[in-house]
Amino acid sequence: MPPIIRTENLTKRFGNFTAVDHLNLEVNEGEILGLLGPNGAGKTTTILMLATVIRPTEGTAYVGGYDVRKNPDKVRELLGVAFQEPKLLWVSTPWDVVNWHAKVCGLSTQERKRRVREVLEALDMWDYRHRSVHALSGGMRKRVEIAKVLIQRPKIAIVDEPTAQIDIVGKHKIWRMLRELREEGTTIILATNELYEADVLSDRVGIMHRGKLLVCDTPQKLKDSIVGGDIVEIQFESDPSPKIVEELEHFREVVKIIKTKASTLRLYLNRVEEVVPKIMSTLMKEGVAVSSIRMSEPSLDDVFAHYTGLTLEEAQKEGG
Amino acid sequence: MRHIVHILENDFRNFFRYKWWLVGLISMNLTDLFIMAIVYNRMLNPAIIQQIKSYFNFFAPGLTVTGLFASAFMIGREVNMEKRREVHQYMLSLPMTRFELAFGRVLSGGLRGMVYMSPLLATCFVFVGLPTLEQFLVILVVLFFLAMGISGLSIAIAVSTKSLDKFVTARGLVYYLLFFCSSVFYPFSLIEQLGREGKFPMFLVAFARANPLSNASDLIRSFLLGTPPFSPEMIVSVLIFSAVFTTFAAFAYIKLIERA
């Protein structure tokens, strides 16, 4: 199946500044693609070009087979966008905003009424539906913004930092609703700078930095791609002999071993889930007593650091 | 085309959010009319009063056009505000064509002007005189086109000015130019006379003659009062203005708003 979205050297310059730089990205039908990147990476600019809101300076993108430059009207029929900054007029009310949106997107009266109520209730916004927007908190406005897309259920949903400013209970609700949306067949692009969000929600994650796509793969493969990214700490009953250390070094997956404390070894290795059983059986064979073993996987933060040479925090300082 | 109706719905909803404010404004307009009529009738040169019979009769159609102008211009303020808050990005992402969006906005502005203006026009009919059915329809059509032109003009200004300050300044200039050089507040014959006497530059006299606000006011006057005499120019001027600005606005709205 051809990708439902494909960008071809998609580029946007603002004056001399290149916000999106020859981006080549593919999104498969029915997946959640996380676009992860620090502030200023170019995520929102990419999204605005896909939504035909701004025109690319160079290159183009195909959405559902339609060129965003040549057939923007067709592209818009497939899309629903929840913007990073809620796009609401101060004087309107949540109900007016989502109800009108649903109407424009062609929902029948009955369906519209049902879904508007369902989604506003699920997002705890039903009681506030007739308040004017200026009297809502930042998180509530953000809920109204995401509600538009959840009610619309478009073929392709683009959500730009959907849970920024939203409390943790709200975040989990929105994540669940986005997963449900995907299960009903919607393809989702999720732009975020929250690693955890990208990790738990995305089928694949693309890491963007300075307008470029650095890598794009499943979160698991990205983590595995870091050589020696997994960490295993083994605490022995007594000091391990040099022979044991040597034997452990023999595993192909083990990259580095450090002795952290008197009876503790820290192993940097790949594919932890396959190697640990082998290590255990070697140690048993040698009759070495182990008092504890701790494993940790690399996070997307490590992945990000690996590809950019920066921690996300540093990159964010640099970008912002 | 279905989407044009949606745009209208949205813009009318926003318009009626200010319903009490609008009612207040219309009442103020009407109060002004009665007060100004009394004051001006006593102040004006008797020769002019003779020409126009009574200032009330003269000014009521002018005020109708003024009300139409102010209310049709309101859409520009909203478009400007949307642009500053980047709500226009949302509008541009909706599943409708750019034509539907742009034309819908201009049409909303125009129709809102018609709604606001209707009590003022009704006041004219009650106090100044009743038109025939044909005349009534001509007035409505001409005022509708005028409203579209004004709405278009306001949108064009709104998308080409970045800040609210600049929008308000530009709006002020347009107000002054269009109202000062027009027969909304004083008869065109007076402007012409001042021009001949060298007290008013001739190009502004020419502008006042072509000004669609002059022509729309004079069209209502010619039907209700018989003076100034009706001429087809009155309709043509409004239609040209309307065609130019409706097209220009729709074009500007699409081009300028997308050029982020």
Ligand SMILES: Nc1ncnc2c1ncn2[C@@H]1O[C@H](COP(=O)(O)OP(=O)(O)OP(=O)(O)O)[C@@H](O)[C@H]1O
């Ligand atoms: N209209 C504009 N004019 C000039 N520069 C712009 C404009 N829009 C975005 N930029 C610049 O382009 C770069 C990318 O911005 P963008 O909003 O796409 O980043 P982002 O990845 O969405 O960041 P964030 O995580 O903060 O939302 C930034 O450096 C920004 O300053």
Ligand SMILES: [Mg+2]
């Ligand atoms: Mg962004």
